[in-house]
Amino acid sequence: MTYEPVLLRNRGVPDVQRLEVYRQRGGYRALEKALRMSPAEVVQVVKDSGLRGRGGAGFPCGVKWTFLPKDHPGPIYLCVNADESEPGTFNNRILMEEDPHQVLEGIIISAYATRASTAYIYLRYEYGRCFRTMQRAVDEAYAAGLLGRNILGRSDFHLDVYLHRGAGAYICGEETGLIESLEGKRAWPRIKPPFPAVEGAFRKPTIVNNVETLACVTHILDRGADWFKSIGVPPDPNNPRDLGSYGPKLYCISGHVNNPCCVELPLGVTARQLIEEHGGGVWKGRKAKAVVPGGISMGFLSESELDTPLDFNGPTKVGCLGLGTAAVIVIDDQTSMVDVLYNSCRFFSHESCGQCTPCREGTEWMTKILARIRRGQGELSDLDQLLEIADGIGITPGTTICGLADGAAWPVKNALRKFRAEFEDYIRSGKRSAETGPVPVGHL
Amino acid sequence: MAVLTEAMREKIRAYLPRYPSKQAVVLPALHIVQDELRCVPLEAVREIAEMLDLHPAQVQDTLSFYGFFRDEQHPLGRKRVWVCRSLTCMLRGGEGLLRDLAARLGVHPGETTADGQVTLEFAECLGQCEGAPCLMIGDEVHGPITTEQALELLNRAEATP
Ligand SMILES: Cc1cc2nc3c(=O)[nH]c(=O)nc-3n(C[C@H](O)[C@H](O)[C@H](O)COP(=O)(O)O)c2cc1C
Numbered sequence: 164m165t166y167e168p169v170l171l172r173n174r175g176v177p178d179v180q181r182l183e184v185y186r187q188r189g190g191y192r193a194l195e196k197a198l199r200m201s202p203a204e205v206v207q208v209v210k211d212s213g214l215r216g217r218g219g220a221g222f223p224c225g226v227k228w229t230f231l232p233k234d235h236p237g238p239i240y241l242c243v244n245a246d247e248s249e250p251g252t253f254n255n256r257i258l259m260e261e262d263p264h265q266v267l268e269g270i271i272i273s274a275y276a277t278r279a280s281t282a283y284i285y286l287r288y289e290y291g292r293c294f295r296t297m298q299r300a301v302d303e304a305y306a307a308g309l310l311g312r313n314i315l316g317r318s319d320f321h322l323d324v325y326l327h328r329g330a331g332a333y334i335c336g337e338e339t340g341l342i343e344s345l346e347g348k349r350a351w352p353r354i355k356p357p358f359p360a361v362e363g364a365f366r367k368p369t370i371v372n373n374v375e376t377l378a379c380v381t382h383i384l385d386r387g388a389d390w391f392k393s394i395g396v397p398p399d400p401n402n403p404r405d406l407g408s409y410g411p412k413l414y415c416i417s418g419h420v421n422n423p424c425c426v427e428l429p430l431g432v433t434a435r436q437l438i439e440e441h442g443g444g445v446w447k448g449r450k451a452k453a454v455v456p457g458g459i460s461m462g463f464l465s466e467s468e469l470d471t472p473l474d475f476n477g478p479t480k481v482g483c484l485g486l487g488t489a490a491v492i493v494i495d496d497q498t499s500m501v502d503v504l505y506n507s508c509r510f511f512s513h514e515s516c517g518q519c520t521p522c523r524e525g526t527e528w529m530t531k532i533l534a535r536i537r538r539g540q541g542e543l544s545d546l547d548q549l550l551e552i553a554d555g556i557g558i559t560p561g562t563t564i565c566g567l568a569d570g571a572a573w574p575v576k577n578a579l580r581k582f583r584a585e586f587e588d589y590i591r592s593g594k595r596s597a598e599t600g601p602v603p604v605g606h607l
Numbered sequence: 608m609a610v611l612t613e614a615m616r617e618k619i620r621a622y623l624p625r626y627p628s629k630q631a632v633v634l635p636a637l638h639i640v641q642d643e644l645r646c647v648p649l650e651a652v653r654e655i656a657e658m659l660d661l662h663p664a665q666v667q668d669t670l671s672f673y674g675f676f677r678d679e680q681h682p683l684g685r686k687r688v689w690v691c692r693s694l695t696c697m698l699r700g701g702e703g704l705l706r707d708l709a710a711r712l713g714v715h716p717g718e719t720t721a722d723g724q725v726t727l728e729f730a731e732c733l734g735q736c737e738g739a740p741c742l743m744i745g746d747e748v749h750g751p752i753t754t755e756q757a758l759e760l761l762n763r764a765e766a767t768p
């Protein structure tokens with residue numbers, strides 16, 4: 164059965180970035196519908212839909228909105244997380260570039276539901292094209308009375324939307340890092356509680372949501388919670404903590420495939436389907452050795468685990484951290500897992516904000532150990548040392564403030580459990596990755 | 608000597624109504640200054656702090672946290688190119704691209720060519736992994752791209768942020 168895309172339905176439609184064209188295609192109908200309901204009713208619809216956050220943690224969106232204090236005098240803020248920096252992930256970029264009004268409509272509906280009077284779109288600096296596209300959409304929306312005072316003639320609904328550009332730091336994607344950065348400070352994640360819904364941006368109640376989550380809100384209002392629940396996977400009866408994985412999802416496929424791309428499918432497709440049916444198969448006629456299931460923080464699937472459904476529950480059953488951003492990176496059988504893991508550790512070491520010692524030091528030590536192994540100077544005991552460090556850093560062992568350290572540790576744990584023999588062979592044979600070694604770095 | 612021109616001050620002030628605190632304007636202000644001056648000189652840090660009722664150390668603290676900003680010891684060249692070195696790009700030749708560009712330009716990542724034309728940097732995932740290996744010139748990403756194509760683009764590019 165072919166799936167009819169919803170979030171990407173306007174992809175490739177000429178000029179759909181313009182308000183007029185977006186409206187001709189049914190745009191802002193969902194907003195009008197939402198404004199005929201009370202904010203509490205909109206929250207209820209989103210809650211009923213089972214929508215879970217698309218930014219990585221999968222927290223139920225409507226439930227998060229109910230954490231806002233009741234009858235707060237305001238202001239309440241909505242922060243749109245458009246910092247998208249997880250290696251392998253580019254779905255938010257596609258949504259903003261291809262169909263900015265769909266995102267903006269979701270923002271306006273969500274602001275109405277949460278009674279937010281200002282929304283900040285925190286956009287990573289590198290998304291220059293998104294910045295210009297979204298800014299044009301915002302300007303058009305103001306001119307058309309969809310933003311500003313008395314939206315669509317409603318004397319009780321006002322909303323300002325501002326784009327706020329980052330300056331090159333992965334940690335600004337962590338919701339409280341984002342808030343600190345928005346406030347003009349270094350992006351050091353905050354200790355929680357208090358959670359942002361109680362005390363967030365400028366010490367006021369704040370909701371942080373991912374771009375794709377908010378785009379889903381548009382369609383939930385348009386087509387209803389039942390429609391949303393008819394797509395995807397219901398809760399696993401064997402797992403009382405599984406909340407189900409409903410709705411469409413944008414999957415990014417990159418790495419060693421013939422056709423790297425972003426596709427929209429119901430939650431729950433397998434990595435193998437993504438690679439074969441959408442990614443054009445593994446390149447050069449090779450086989451996959453390992454696949455990143457949802458952004459590099461989530462760990463690795465081995466070739467025998469490729470039939471794992473990529474819903475919120477599936478990857479954890481094979482030892483991965485979760486679905487993450489649903490960004491699939493394919494690694495072919497000619498690639499050394501030592502090089503892959505080194506690249507992953509170096510990323511997290513570079514992006515650690517440095518606030519918690521276990522994360523700052525642990526990510527650096529892991530990178531140094533892997534660099535040593537790549538120079539042909541590794542010892543077998545290094546592998547246990549790597550695992551010991553990985554086991555000791557993160558929210559899971561309770562030693563860090565945010566989840567970056569868990570994301571750094573998981574690929575290490577997975578690689579050493581699933582590909583240990585390859586690491587041992589590499590060390591025993593005295594192999595080196597000198598040719599693919601890192602470039603010396605100057606100023607940074 | 609003031610380094611912030613009236614035009615820059617005007618642009619910075621235009622951001623104030625957007626936020627409930629003046630400090631929130633630090634990042635936009637740093638972008639505005641660096642776009643014009645190719646770095647954020649210490650004197651500009653002082654002047655931004657004065658405009659936003661902050662201590663200069665608060666502005667400097669933010670500046671130094673973000674890889675994007677440059678102090679006056681390390682000004683940018685006319686054009687800036689960031690080459691992605693994260694996993695997907697690495698799998699499709701990103702490290703080679705970075706190494707070749709460094710060799711052809713005669714600089715290490717982080718440095719500027721002697722003629723002041725190009726600053727080379729490495730980047731972590733640029734969010735355009737379907738176009739790996741890729742690089743960013745200014746704030747536009749290009750990929751998949753070869754060393755020759757990158758040099759060609761750099762030649763044609765205007766001054767960039
Ligand atoms: C290190 C780290 C980086 C993150 N980066 C992002 C990001 O780039 N974009 C995003 O939406 N969420 C990111 N998150 C998750 C956010 O903290 C937060 O859960 C999310 O924005 C909530 O939105 P959602 O419920 O709509 O998914 C990150 C989390 C961590 C720990």
Ligand code: SF4
Binds near residue numbers: 351352514518519522
């Ligand atoms: S876990 Fe790492 S990134 Fe997160 S707050 Fe601590 S040091 Fe910073």
Ligand code: FES
Binds near residue numbers: 694695734735
């Ligand atoms: S890994 Fe290079 S753009 Fe994502």
